[in-house]
Each structure stands twice: as C-alpha cells, then as structure tokens.
Amino acid sequence: MIRLKAPVLENRELGPGLYSLWLAIEGLNEVQPGQFFEFRIRERFLRRALSIADQKGRNLRFVLKTVGSGTQWLAQVRVGEMLDLIGPCGQGVKIPDQGPVMLLGGGVGSAPLLYLARRLSEKGIKNDAVIAACTRNELILVEEFKEVCREVIVSTDDGSSGHKGLLTEVVRTLHQTTQAKVLYACGPEPMLAALKNIGLKQPVYAFLESRMGCGMGLCVGCAVKGRDSRYHRVCLEGPVFDLTEIEL
C-alpha cells in the first residue's frame, strides 16, 4: 500500500450518475480483484474508497456512482488532472482453483466483479455473470463482461432490459447457479441480505462497503458485524467476506 499521484487518462459517463475513470498508476505492484484505492477529494476531509474495476498494464479503471459530494467531485475530474490516492487497500480475492464461478453484480457493484472476471478468464476459469440494475440505463460494463465471461445474463428490476425482477429472484431460476462452485456478489446491502436467504449451497463471497475512516486499519471506523457478534474491519480483513460470516 502506497500513496501516489496518478493522472486521469479518461473520464466517461456510463449512465445517470455513473462514471468510468482510467488512471495511470506508476510504481505499483500487482493488484488483486476486491482491492480498492482511497481517493483524496476536495470538499470532504476523509478519502473515498473506489474498487479496482479493471486493469490494462499500468492503467487502472474505476467506476463510480455519485451519491454525495465526494463522488460528485470525482465525477468531474478532467483528463490530465492528478489524483492523490492510497492503495491498493484491503485483501484481494483468493482466485479459486476451479470453476465454474458465478458473479452477481447489482448496480455500480458490478464494477469490481469485472476485474475479477478478467483475472478468472486469464486463469482459464469459467465464469458467468449476472449484471443487474434497477433499469436499463443503469446497467454498466455489459460489453466488457462479455469479453471475459462465458455467459452474461442481464437483469433489471423493471424489465427494461434482460430478465425482469430482482437479481436474487433471477439467480434462483438460472441453471448456472446450481453449477457454480463459488459465487461472488457485489451490490447494495438489501441485495446481499436477500442472497443470504435464498438457500444457496455453495460459498458466496460478498464485496462489502462501509463508511471508512482511513481504509488502512488505523481507526476501526469501518466495522461490519460478524456472525460471532464481533466487528470486523472491512478495510483490513475485507472488503470481501464469506456471506455466512457476516450479519447484514
């Protein structure tokens, strides 16, 4: 984990409030899917966390959704601007030895799964993705997923594209679900909570969010409650947890 300055190579709007940033990162060791960077922003004192969404050589991609002044500031950075980041933070996902793997992305939560899909496909592990969103224009990265997944299933809550219904409902009906050895899910908390309750037999790993102080294990600000009723640090032990190990 290091602090670095990285120039913005591209900032593109993907949908309403959804932006894709490519940054050039120098002097960085390997990064893992699930890891994130802490971005210094104007307007707020603390950094903001964004997950690695993709990688091309030294360049890293981040996808963000504007939800407050921090992400709004990040959404307006211009090409050439230097961003101040710390990372990579958190534990990367342990890439499983065999597939098939199923990736479940809700909303902007699909972003970190793209990088996971890429790494899986590089290792020759079969993976299918369900990319879900409330509505059509909030679906992100579908074309990119198609490049690295065996199959990409799209679903929207309002049926404006792909399957109609909540991601969890769709997942239940898919034959890929039963085939998968392991599932990775990233999305809003209600989605993760629902996934817990649809009786999947396989391990499900969830990419969690939480309000973070430092992202580096210094402050214990990022607690998430474990099954053992203790708090775990999302930034240090996570952000990826076995879904059965945490309370949602």
Added chain:
Amino acid sequence: MIRLKAPVLENRELGPGLYSLWLAIEGLNEVQPGQFFEFRIRERFLRRALSIADQKGRNLRFVLKTVGSGTQWLAQVRVGEMLDLIGPCGQGVKIPDQGPVMLLGGGVGSAPLLYLARRLSEKGIKNDAVIAACTRNELILVEEFKEVCREVIVSTDDGSSGHKGLLTEVVRTLHQTTQAKVLYACGPEPMLAALKNIGLKQPVYAFLESRMGCGMGLCVGCAVKGRDSRYHRVCLEGPVFDLTEIEL
C-alpha cells in the same frame, strides 16, 4: 447591490501571481470607480472583495493578486465558468469637477485606479498616473493607463523600469504633484501611510482594504480607525476615504 451569476470571459496572467478577469454582468446598473464586488469562492466560507478595474459595456474587469487560498482559487477560474458575486458594494468615488487629478497606484492597487482614470477621461478631466511596483514584471495595466491618462509615470522600487525608488519618493519629485487638484491612491498600507507624511497640500483619497465579513454593512467586520478614534466601515462608508480622516 444585487447577487448575480456572471460568466468568466477571460482570465489572463499579467505577471507573477497577477491575473486579469473579464466577467459579463447582466442586469446591472451603473457602477462607480472605487466600488467592489464580493466573490464567492471555494475553500473559504466568506466572500472575497475585488475592485472594479475597468468596464466595457456590460463587461467588468477585475485584477487580482494571489495572496491566499481565496485569490488562488479565483486565479484559476476558466472561461465560461459562472461566478457568484454580490455588488456593486461600497461608495463610488465622487468624480471631481476639474483636474488635473493624480492617480497613485502601488502594485495591484493600480487596478481600481484604471477605472477611475477611464471615467475621468470620459468626463474630460486631465489625469496623470504613477504606476508603481516592486519590480518590472509586477507593473500592471500600464498600456491601458496610457490610453486614458495624460501622462503615465512608471516607477519601481528596484529601478528595473521607470523611476527607481518608492512611489512616495517619486511622487515628491514630480511637477505633476504640485499641479494636481486632488490625488487618489491605492496600494499597500505602508505606501498609504507614507503618503500621509510627505506633506501634500491637496486632498488625497485612499482606496482602503480591510478583512471583510460581508461587504454590505451587516457585520462591522471591516473596521478602519478614523481620526476621531472611531471605527468606520470600509465596506459601507468606504472603501475610499480622505487620507486625513483615517489612522494608518
């Protein structure tokens, strides 16, 4: 005095830390030399005051020197950006009925005098200007002054351009000084204080600065001590005061 949004038409560097901004101001009544606008800035809670430096139709010019984060923010605004301002604030200068008038500008203090010179020349009142700065590249607006003044005398503390020496020393030696019916001075406080002591017989009006809260008479933040040992509000009774009326 109104609050308005005004687009930046031009932002040009004039010298080290010196910037000229042109803004398009809609829906504004006449403005007077000596008046100023209060600019909303990022990074600081209170507005920052800049004097009107020139006017062309609906467009107003401001010249600023970067001294802190407020002026630094203003220095980097881009063409097309909308600024939030309140103004015109303060009392304008009463344009005298006859000349010659002498204008004494030190550093960025020359800026508001340019607009005064323009208004004087429009009224056909002869005026001479002494434009002073520490060194050559900090001299501003000399060409513009030449358009509207009878004579423009340049002086620098280090002699890198024009007369060498402090503005007050130069002023003492000029024949224009004795001819002038009235003088207007704007510059750093030590310059104004020195002017007080060189025994000028004519009235000298000083354009003052002070740390302001509101710029509109609400807070009494902008006090300057008068000869009567009372405080006067620079924003409301000023910013232009008879030099003999104030303590420096």
Added chain:
Amino acid sequence: MNVKLGKTTFRNPLVLASGTFGYGLTFPEVIEKVGALVTKGITVEERIGNPPPRIWDSAETVVNSVGLENVGLQRFQTEILPMIPTSTPVYVNLAGVDLGDFKSILQPLGQDQRIAGFELNLSCPNVKEGGAALGQSSRKVSEVTALARSLTVKPIWVKLTSNFCDVREISKAAADAGADAVVLVNTLNALVIDVEKRKPFLGAGSGGLSGPAVKPHVLYIVREISRIIDIPVIASGGVVSGLDVFEYLLAGARLVQLGSINLVDPGAALRILEELKDLFRREGVNSPTEIIGRLEDR
C-alpha cells in the same frame, strides 16, 4: 410554517442572529419573510468595538472579534428604534457587565411597543467584562434573568455559552429564573495566530468561532438541553441550509437562528426557507411543531 413560542406565534422558525444583520435597517425583503430578527448587541454606553482585523475564516468556519460595537442605548433609542422594521418581530440583543447595566437598558426599553422581546447576551466571547463571564455562572445567569423578568413582560431569551462551563446547569438556571427560552449557543472561544508576528491575528486577541463546522457540536448541545429543561430551546450554530434547520427542529429546537451565512449571502434566509418548505413537502411534514424534538433514538 408557523411556530409558537410561549404566547408568540412566529411565521416560521427562522431567526436572523444577532450581529449578522445589523439593526435590521437593510434588506427589508428578507426581514419581512423570517420569523424574527435579533439586533446587534446593545450596551448602555456606545462601544467602538475591537481593533481590526476582526474577522478570519476557513472553509467551514468564521472567527470574529467585532466586540459588541454598537451605538449605545441612547442613540439606539433616538436613531435606531424609530427606523426599526415593523414587518417582523425584532428582538433586541442586550449586553452588559453587571446587573446595573441590564437595569439601565431594560428600564427604558422594557415596555417599548416596537420591541418584540429581548435576547440577553450572557455569552459574548469578545468583551473583557460581562458577556461570557456572566454566562459561565449559574448564579449570575439566574440574577440577570430574574432582573430582566422583573423589568419587562416581553419574552426574554437568554443566549448562553458552552465554553468553560456546564451549559446544562446554566440552562436550568435561566429556565428557573423565568427565561422564556434559551439560545444555544454563542460562538466558541477561538484563537487565530499570526505566526510571523507571533501574535494573535485578530486585533482583540481572540474571537468566537461559528459556521457550518460547529453544527454537529451545537446539535448535540441542543438535543441534550431540550431534553432537560421545560422552556423552549432556540438553536444557533452553523446553519446554512434548510436541511440544517430541519435537523435542529428534530433535535428539539423551536426556533433556529441564521448567523454567519447571512454574511455570505444576505438573502440566505429566503433560500433556506424554500429549502425547508421543499423538505417539509418531501417528508410529509405540515408544520414545524410536528417534528420538534422528534429525533428518535438509535
């Protein structure tokens, strides 16, 4: 948007805070829309105020050391009172060093028709005597409030400080002595340093901290105290938006003062009022009374 405090009905919960709207002689279009206006602090004798600089700011704070510059009782009566706005209730902020001062002011002004009520400033950090020194002692707050109570039937708001005292005790003392409301809180004592000169930056040596950064702290105080006293609480600290006003109402404030934001935009109260109305619509709230103190526990 009506809200009642004692027997008085205010057209909305917004109050322009003392020292940030002068004597209310400018911007009538703003004043006529707010619930009330509090004047700059008045003292028996004219005060010229503190030496400059008097103000400093950061992104989310202001530190001021104006120091109760005011025209004094006599000129206030002769020059200001005749011009004071009639479109909105005007509360006169009163400052003094001792009981005698408050008596000198309240005897002539206590029954004046043009004045809606009084805010006793027992909390100014910018004067050497009186001000916060009074407000840090329950006994003195009690004495001054009781004296004021005996000299006027108009509403008495007691504006308190949280510096170097237990404002919970002080608030109780004010309530017990007959205050109609407490105003929480005046600016926090603050020091700004000019490193080059190795001196305080402000001419007065120190000042009072206000602005959005203090809001979470003042919200806490407002909630604490509105739970332990029986008289209404008026909030003052860091309001810049309708959302902030909503929060203070939830935390238990009955009226909410706007201070520093007026300096940035004298029309801020109008914007904040619109924001508050929008929020009420969105949240299905019909009147401030519905939400005052309705912050639930976690």
Added chain:
Amino acid sequence: MNVKLGKTTFRNPLVLASGTFGYGLTFPEVIEKVGALVTKGITVEERIGNPPPRIWDSAETVVNSVGLENVGLQRFQTEILPMIPTSTPVYVNLAGVDLGDFKSILQPLGQDQRIAGFELNLSCPNVKEGGAALGQSSRKVSEVTALARSLTVKPIWVKLTSNFCDVREISKAAADAGADAVVLVNTLNALVIDVEKRKPFLGAGSGGLSGPAVKPHVLYIVREISRIIDIPVIASGGVVSGLDVFEYLLAGARLVQLGSINLVDPGAALRILEELKDLFRREGVNSPTEIIGRLEDR
C-alpha cells in the same frame, strides 16, 4: 527538534494521537520519526465497540463514534505488548468506568518496561460510562490521577474534555493530583442526524468532533490553560500542517498530537515534521523550547 517534558526527552514535539494509529503495529517508518505514539484506548475487558456507521465527515471535520473498540487488557498484554514498537516511546491510552478499572490496568502495566507512559482518557465522548463523565468532575479527575500516580512512576498524561465543564478547573485538579501533563482536548460531543430516518446517523447515537475546524477553539483552550497550570500542556485538535504545530507551540503546548490527519494520510507526520523544520529555519528558531508559550499579547 528535541523537546523535554519532565524528565523525558522527545525527539520532536509530534505525537500520534490515540485512536488514529491503532496500536502502532503498522507504518514503522512513520512511528520511528515522531516524538511519541499513543495507543488506542485500552479497557479492562475487551470491547467490541459501537455499531456502524462510526464515522462521518465534512470538509474540515470528522465525527467518530468508534467507542473504544479494543482487545482488552489481557490480549493487550499477551498479543500487543510483545509487538509494540521500540523505536519510539509508546504511551498507552487507558479508559475505564471507575477507579477499580484504572487500578486493574495499572497494577499489571504500571512498571512494564515496554511502556513509556500512560494517557488517562477521562474524556471519551463515545462511551456510556466513564470517559467524559469522569473528566467532567474535578473530584473524579483528581481521584483517578492520584490513583494512577500511586501505581506507576512513569509519566501520566491526563486527557481532558472541554464539554459541559470548566476545563480550567479540571486541568488544575489533574495537575494538583500529580499528572505530568494534561492533553487538551478530546473530541467535542457531536450529533449527526439522518433526516430521512429521523435518527442519529452514527450507530452509537452521537460521536466526537475533530479535524481542522476545531483548531482555533482548541488553540484558545491550550493558551488559557498553559497560563494557569504549572505542568506542561499537550495539544490535540485539528493539526494538519507544520504551521499548526508551530501555532500550538506558541500558544503554550509542549507536545502536539496528530489525530484525524493520520486517517487521510498515514505519512502525514513526516510531512508535518518537514514543514515544521522549514518553518523553524525560516523563522530562525533552533528548538521548540524557544517558542513554547511565546505568543505575545496583542
């Protein structure tokens, strides 16, 4: 950059504040360059801490409600102490509900070679019992300090709160009871509201305010108290730059803690140290001692 506090010499006046650098087990390259490190608060029993969310921020503030999450005395002794940094003096921040708690911790730890000293946390706003409730009473501060004094010969710093009390009196009590220094001040009580839920935003209900916005207020407190007590003052509040440290030294602080800024940049202490050195060069200062308390009057 050396500075002495009692018999101890620190390599420079920078101290990493409790709760913002864990137990000092990461970033050794930073820790070895500062004057001292204060650990996260330790309690007798393990504490799981407060429910999330635990942190909120604005441009110039942080509000946290971590709530003394810690491994407890026993695991601290067995798991943490053996790994604690030796490159820099480590002060252990201690929290407790009553005298018994402090006794339980100080009896085993009081003479431990690996510990440079103790910071008694009588000021945590994020726990229901103990914390600030102790620190708001001169008597209790006196008792806890005296007890600690009797159980260790190591330096005792007493970390105080300015909320709902007169921190001047409390500081005197700590000094009289044998503290080696007071640390001024812990976070200010703060409430953040989730308007949609009409509940406090933070899981614990409320939290503590820190960050650059509090600096002018804490500077004021540091100057006031360093003038009225005979033991050294350690400043804690809003430091983000070398200039801030310089200001605290001028105001009378002997050591200066860095808190929230560590969360933004764990290497901040190194940058701040360089800035301070530059400033010393520019101002012709050879040692912190030359400027401590040397703020002139206006």
